[in-house]
Amino acid sequence: MDLVTLAPRASAEERAAVDGVLGTATSRWEGGDRMVPTDDRFALGGHAARERRHLLLPVLHAIQARVGWISQAALEYACRRLTIPPAEAHGVAAFYQMFSTTPRPPVVAHVCEDVACRLKGAGQVHADLERMLGPAGAPALGGDATWLPTPCLGRCERGPTALFTVAGLVPETIAAAPVDAAAIVDQLARSLAGRELVPPPLPPEPDEERLANVRRSIPQAGGPGLRLLRRAGVTNPRSLDDYLASDGYRGLRRALELGAAGVIAEVTDSGLLGRGGAAFPTGRKWAAVAAQPARPHYVVCNADESEPGTFKDRVLMEEDPFAIVEAMTIEGFATGAARGFLYLRAEYALSAARMAHAIAVARGAGYLGDDILGSGLSFDIEIRRGAGAYVCGEETALFESIEGRRGEPRNKPPFPVEVGLFGKPTAVNNIETLVNVPAIVADGGAAFAAIGTPGSAGSKLFCLSGHVERPGVYEVEFGAPLGELLALAGGVAGGRGLRAVLLGGAAGVFVGPDALDLPLTFEGTRAAGATLGSGAVIVFDESADLVGALLRIAAFFRDESCGQCVPCRIGTVRQEELLARLAAGRPRRSAADELALLADLGQGMRDASICGLGQTASSAVESAIRAGLVDLGGRRP
Amino acid sequence: MSTEIERIFYEPPARPTRIPEAPPAEPQPAVELTLDGRAVTVPAGSTILDACRAAGIEIPTLCFLESLTPVNVCRVCVVEVTGSRVLVPSCSRRVEPGMEVLTASERVRHGRRIVLELLASAVDLSLAPGVAEMLDAYGADPLRFGPSAPAAAAGEREARHPGHHEPPDGAAAEIVALPVKVDNDLYVRDYSRCILCYRCVEACGTDAQNTFAIAVAGRGFDARISTEYDAPLPSSACVYCGNCIGVCPTGALMFRSEFEMRAAGTWNEARQVTTDTICPYCGVGCTLTLHVQDGAVVTVTSPMGSAVGEGHLCIKGRFGFPFVQERPTG
Numbered sequence: 001m002d003l004v005t006l007a008p009r010a011s012a013e014e015r016a017a018v019d020g021v022l023g024t025a026t027s028r029w030e031g032g033d034r035m036v037p038t039d040d041r042f043a044l045g046g047h048a049a050r051e052r053r054h055l056l057l058p059v060l061h062a063i064q065a066r067v068g069w070i071s072q073a074a075l076e077y078a079c080r081r082l083t084i085p086p087a088e089a090h091g092v093a094a095f096y097q098m099f100s101t102t103p104r105p106p107v108v109a110h111v112c113e114d115v116a117c118r119l120k121g122a123g124q125v126h127a128d129l130e131r132m133l134g135p136a137g138a139p140a141l142g143g144d145a146t147w148l149p150t151p152c153l154g155r156c157e158r159g160p161t162a163l164f165t166v167a168g169l170v171p172e173t174i175a176a177a178p179v180d181a182a183a184i185v186d187q188l189a190r191s192l193a194g195r196e197l198v199p200p201p202l203p204p205e206p207d208e209e210r211l212a213n214v215r216r217s218i219p220q221a222g223g224p225g226l227r228l229l230r231r232a233g234v235t236n237p238r239s240l241d242d243y244l245a246s247d248g249y250r251g252l253r254r255a256l257e258l259g260a261a262g263v264i265a266e267v268t269d270s271g272l273l274g275r276g277g278a279a280f281p282t283g284r285k286w287a288a289v290a291a292q293p294a295r296p297h298y299v300v301c302n303a304d305e306s307e308p309g310t311f312k313d314r315v316l317m318e319e320d321p322f323a324i325v326e327a328m329t330i331e332g333f334a335t336g337a338a339r340g341f342l343y344l345r346a347e348y349a350l351s352a353a354r355m356a357h358a359i360a361v362a363r364g365a366g367y368l369g370d371d372i373l374g375s376g377l378s379f380d381i382e383i384r385r386g387a388g389a390y391v392c393g394e395e396t397a398l399f400e401s402i403e404g405r406r407g408e409p410r411n412k413p414p415f416p417v418e419v420g421l422f423g424k425p426t427a428v429n430n431i432e433t434l435v436n437v438p439a440i441v442a443d444g445g446a447a448f449a450a451i452g453t454p455g456s457a458g459s460k461l462f463c464l465s466g467h468v469e470r471p472g473v474y475e476v477e478f479g480a481p482l483g484e485l486l487a488l489a490g491g492v493a494g495g496r497g498l499r500a501v502l503l504g505g506a507a508g509v510f511v512g513p514d515a516l517d518l519p520l521t522f523e524g525t526r527a528a529g530a531t532l533g534s535g536a537v538i539v540f541d542e543s544a545d546l547v548g549a550l551l552r553i554a555a556f557f558r559d560e561s562c563g564q565c566v567p568c569r570i571g572t573v574r575q576e577e578l579l580a581r582l583a584a585g586r587p588r589r590s591a592a593d594e595l596a597l598l599a600d601l602g603q604g605m606r607d608a609s610i611c612g613l614g615q616t617a618s619s620a621v622e623s624a625i626r627a628g629l630v631d632l633g634g635r636r637p
Numbered sequence: 638m639s640t641e642i643e644r645i646f647y648e649p650p651a652r653p654t655r656i657p658e659a660p661p662a663e664p665q666p667a668v669e670l671t672l673d674g675r676a677v678t679v680p681a682g683s684t685i686l687d688a689c690r691a692a693g694i695e696i697p698t699l700c701f702l703e704s705l706t707p708v709n710v711c712r713v714c715v716v717e718v719t720g721s722r723v724l725v726p727s728c729s730r731r732v733e734p735g736m737e738v739l740t741a742s743e744r745v746r747h748g749r750r751i752v753l754e755l756l757a758s759a760v761d762l763s764l765a766p767g768v769a770e771m772l773d774a775y776g777a778d779p780l781r782f783g784p785s786a787p788a789a790a791a792g793e794r795e796a797r798h799p800g801h802h803e804p805p806d807g808a809a810a811e812i813v814a815l816p817v818k819v820d821n822d823l824y825v826r827d828y829s830r831c832i833l834c835y836r837c838v839e840a841c842g843t844d845a846q847n848t849f850a851i852a853v854a855g856r857g858f859d860a861r862i863s864t865e866y867d868a869p870l871p872s873s874a875c876v877y878c879g880n881c882i883g884v885c886p887t888g889a890l891m892f893r894s895e896f897e898m899r900a901a902g903t904w905n906e907a908r909q910v911t912t913d914t915i916c917p918y919c920g921v922g923c924t925l926t927l928h929v930q931d932g933a934v935v936t937v938t939s940p941m942g943s944a945v946g947e948g949h950l951c952i953k954g955r956f957g958f959p960f961v962q963e964r965p966t967g
Binding site for chain 2: 003004006007044045058068074075076085086087088090091094095096100101102113136137148149150151215216248329388389407411413547551553558559560561562563564565567569570571572573574577579580581582584588597601604605606607608609615
């Protein structure tokens with residue numbers, strides 16, 4: 001393919017960033033210096049060139065992290081190296097929120113503006129920042145720093161939250177929570193001063209301190225009766241020895257005895273349903289992939305946890321990374337895949353570090369790579385980072401993203417078990433689903449099926465945030481009522497009255513105080529017209545601004561729609577406009593008319609959108625109105 | 638003769654004197670399904686849209702074009718399939734044995750109506766053939782969403798960043814309008830008329846031209862067709878084949894000649910006649926349709942059904958016609 005690149009030569013640091021991922025260019029064709037005489041009879045094309053497309057996101061990340069934005073010259077150099085048309089690569093770069101295709105200061109505070117953090121005063125933080133630093137995106141503090149509003153950062157238990165990205169030779173990503181405007185300005189100044197300095201290694205954390213710290217996110221940590229969270233705060237997440245001493249790799253050893261079909265039988269018998277939101281039977285998914293004649297098969301772990309108010313996968317990756325490595329290895333064995341991808345959202349820096357460490361240690365100890373445990377099994381895991389796009393949590397958008405494209409969901413069928421990553425049969429599972437697997441295989445599916453309820457086996461992680469006394473991740477057996485979960489977290493903060501609970505995040509459903517005895521099971525919530533979704537439980541007390549929350553949810557979907565299909569691309573805009581009119585008390589014609597239109601629009605989006613994003617974009621808004629939790633001046637639609 | 642000797646005296650078959658034909662396609666097994674309660678049989682691998690068209694059932698389409706890979710993004714062609722939670726796009730969904738399809742149910746009509754209303758509330762569809770009839774047929778009322786907001790200033794939409802936007806007050810419906818991009822002599826890009834059907838991107842890419850000068854950039858409502866960094870076409874990979882114009886369903890991409898005649902008020906389709914001819918430039922033999930108004934060629938197209946180029950042309954065939962008008966002056 002002849003590429004047309006017209007921008008001036010990329011700067012030395014831009015080229016260094018790209019070469020850091022791809023190695024030095026070996027020909028002028030690839031954007032390097034002219035090499036005589038090979039360049040006279042050399043062209044790169046065909047499959048060999050196109051196969052490198054999946055390296056586009058890692059390369060864009062490298063440029064962004066080195067320079068702070070992606071210039072046309074840098075992008076075109078990356079395009080030369082990877083044989084990608086610049087227009088396509090620009091379309092990819094301009095899709096993801098964490099990439100900037102316009103000049104941006106190197107030090108950025110991304111400050112959460114989402115539902116859970118708003119309940120903790122994020123709105124005030126934004127107003128203060130505007131006063132102290134100027135409008136979002138404008139250069140501040142001498143020009144090398146700025147702040148930007150961002151959707152949920154997944155640290156809702158400690159909100160309001162911020163994420164600092166520092167571009168340079170030693171790029172850094174620092175998460176901070178809770179923060180106020182002064183703390184953000186302070187950190188920006190510190191990052192500016194410390195740029196290009198290698199940060200000192202963190203001192204080892206004493207055990208008691210680590211447990212105390214973990215308990216801020218997992219209040220039950222170290223307590224009895226935990227399955228998914230049993231290692232949190234108890235074992236050192238960086239130690240394979242700790243993992244092995246706490247039943248680690250018992251599942252994989254048993255799996256190798258059982259054989260692939262035996263593993264799938266146990267997982268099927270366990271009744272394990274996917275925890276990412278769709279509740280698909282995991283055993284059926286694995287069996288379908290294993291049966292596909294097309295090769296190779298792939299395993300993908302969906303760690304793109306971006307549903308507002310959800311942070312369970314983050315704490316699992318931070319506190320029990322080896323369990324995820326083990327589970328993916330079992331999955332690879334069962335489905336006949338030799339390669340696994342862990343697609344991790346870019347905002348989770350500590351998770352990425354812990355997972356990368358665990359993968360490297362496991363590989364070094366013979367738990368990944370060729371001939372695992374002397375069994376002849378080959379399996380390895382690669383981490384791929386997202387770049388700020390909620391829609392990439394949708395499995396087919398996630399594939400597109402790994403393949404180096406815009407995160408636009410594919411039409412289904414064909415389903416990923418037939419045509420998935422790189423067009424091959426692929427098993428995709430959520431982190432929490434996978435963490436259940438080693439114990440299921442080790443102890444048998446029947447033991448797992450006995451926990452919880454007949455329709456919802458096992459235990460479930462819930463992410464409590466907003467107005468609760470002790471926010472954090474909680475593990476309860478399926479079947480516990482909502483009220484019990486809230487009581488576990490100390491009830492509504494300050495003993496105030498409960499106004500509403502948002503189950504399942506922005507794509508979820510609002511329920512009122514009358515739903516406290518709602519059983520938290522897949523079948524129970526479904527029967528009540530609600531959903532468990534991602535496990536997000538955002539609590540609103542009687543003083544909460546629920547209309548503000550609805551407006552934020554509408555804005556969120558307008559921002560996160562990929563823009564591919566009409567109902568979602570334009571429908572999310574109209575939904576937000578409509579709510580803005582109602583919230584301001586300025587309906588066209590009458591409020592009842594507007595509510596009817598909202599319902600009409602919701603049905604259109606639900607029926608005609610390509611993927612779950614558009615199909616659920618009106619869910620929370622409609623549920624709040626239906627349950628009579630907000631008064632928008634009209635009768636219920 | 639021994640086989641050894643046979644091999645020595647082997648005579649190759651005569652060289653073909655005619656263009657070799659592709660081997661006949663294997664007959665596809667038939668699939669039975671019902672369309673609106675009517676049992677039909679179509680070859681396996683057909684889409685629901687193929688089946689409907691064969692059965693004489695009309696399905697509206699916008700982003701679909703026979704010569705391009707279906708992208709199923711406009712969602713105007715949705716139908717109801719029994720057992721499916723949501724409506725399915727007929728242009729890309731393959732038929733399955735026993736499938737029950739409803740093409741005109743209340744749910745289908747509602748889905749199509751909302752999609753058409755949303756499109757018409759955000760995009761200028763006044764030059765899109767057939768769309769006014771579709772809006773009528775489905776009783777679409779785009780003004781339900783309020784009056785249109787003003788157009789964006791030049792460069793404003795291109796500068797938006799994914800992940801955050803200014804909250805609206807809802808007084809008017811946001812639209813995609815922006816100034817027309819006129820940056821070359823051959824064609825203009827009026828993205829106020831763009832419905833993001835991806836047809837131009839496909840025609841520029843692997844479905845026809847393999848030039849890859851344009852792609853979708855941005856996200857959500859701010860998604861747009863763009864060259865890299867919104868570079869003007871002369872600074873892009875564009876080779877001016879004009880195949881994007883050929884596939885554009887809304888007039889967003891338009892010959893510069895037509896654009897200027899429209900601006901001057903001289904464009905008049907009623908006074909135009911079309912003449913099919915063969916492109917004079919090379920030996921490929923593409924069919925050209927000359928659109929002639931008042932004795933002058935104003936635009937050139939190529940019929941979709943043309944076996945040579947399936948409607949696609951190159952810069953010479955599509956734009957190289959002014960010489961026709963040049964008469965000796967001395």
